Amino acid sequence: MKHYHIAVIAYPHSLLSAVHGFAETFELANNACESARLNIRISTHILYEADLLRTTTKQHYHAILLPPSVNKASYSEKSVSINDFLVRHHQQGAMLCSACAGAFFLAYTGLTDKRVMTTHWGLESLFKERFPQQAVDTSKILINQGDIISAGGMMSWIDLAMELVQTLTNANILRQLGKTLVIDTGKREQRYYQQFQPNFDHGDTAILTVQRHLQGHFAEQQRAENMAALANLTPRTFLRRFAKCTGLNPNEYLQRIRIQTACNALEQTTLPFESIALQVGYEDAGSCRKAFQKVMGLTPSAFRQRFVSPSH
Template sequence: MTQYHIAVVAYQDCLLSAAYGFAEIFELANEACQAASLPTHLTTHQLSEKEIQAASWDKQYKDAFHAILLPPSLNQASYSQTNPIIKDFLIHQHRHGAILCSACAGAFFLADTGITDKRVMTTHWALESALRERFPKQPVDTSKILINQGDVITAGGMMSWVDLALELVQALTNTHIVRQLGKTLVIDTGKREQRYYQQFQPSFDHGDGAILKVQHHLQGDYAHVQRTDTMAQLAKLTPRTFLRRFAKSTGLNPNEYLQRLRIQVACDTLEQTTLPFETIALQVGYDDVGSCRKAFRKITGLTPSAFRQRFVSPLTH
């Protein structure tokens, strides 16, 4: 019998549904392994910060874990600063072969170790800017729900802890067990992307009044052609200075920003109306419907029809 010991770090204000849910999914995996005569067993250990600190010199916990899981959190204060106890624990466990795994805000603990400085990781799309600001060397791709790099696995959205649990089960057992779990839990075990659910939420609190003025203008006039020199005049800046400050404040150049804004409006319109996409494309400012369709797929990862099918109830049609 192969025994795998998995630690769930139940830090202060972590999402309890995830902390306990991990253990429940792994127990269901054990039942599936038993039914399939697979000699594998997953044992879950839920550890608080106090337990980690108290066990720091205990051989039982020092080298025992095959994987460490960092759940999501609803409280920014719980992950916005360095936690030396958890940081040292993660570094030590990784050095001894543990797979480090995070879901949503758990990525902040993982990034704080420095282990992922050259690894692309994901987190909840709404936390991307905060993660980049705190860890500027950290590569981030929030279009992905899950990124598995063998010894480091990161998952994106609030409920991505389920995806993370299934991915770890896959790594420690096999595909048959994961499929059986999907049937038992009645969930889709197929691949998804976080960008299907991502919304464009531009930052307005950067403190640059000139750029903010242009942003407000674009919010109300996104459907019309926006020339860089005209936007620079509105900001009362030279075009070169405007481009530099716009990118610094928003993380995008003006054309990218406008495209993201238009596609977000298109997404909202697809969800809220029954208008054909051709009409929506014209309304948001595209003369060429093909170009709008291409931009839509690039940003959301779905065609307009697939987007509507995924997010709109048939009763609304």
């Protein structure tokens, strides 16, 4: 029988529903393997920080999992014990896996340099601030690079668990597990759920003036030279400072405001998309639909179908 050992690090303030959910998901996978007469077993080891200091290198883990957290203090600073544990076992062949804020622990190790990671879209700014050289794509729910796997949202630990089940067993076991749990095992992306939340806390009052203006006039045509004049800056200086403060150029920023407003309208009203497109500043629905799909990864109709109940 093939026996896999998986460690779940229950660091302080980690999401206990995920910590124990991992163990329960893998136990259900074991039941599916037994029913299918597949000689594979997955054992889950829940480890606390004190355990990491006592755990010897003799125990081999096929994968080490870092669950989400709802407390910024738990991942805002490097933990020496967790860091050393991750590096040591990665050198022994363990896959390192994170969900949501767990990505911070992986990034602290330096093992993810030159890799692309994902984390919760709401943590993107803090993550980039803490790890400016680390590539991150929060449009993705999960990025699997073989020895490093990162997952995005708070509940993405489920996606991570299912990914590991498929990696360690096979697609048939995954489908059976999905039926047992009554969850969709199809691929999805985090950007389906992402909301555009502009950064207003950067301290540049000139750029903040432009941002406030765009919030109230996004449906109107906006020219870079006019925005620069509003900020009392030269166009070149304005573009440089705007990108530094927001992470986007003015056209991208304006597009994100418009698309977020369109998302809100699709969820909260029964207006046809053609009307919504005009309201948010597009001259034709086709251009808006193309931009919407590029940003959200879904067509407007698919977005409304996914997020609006049939009663609306």
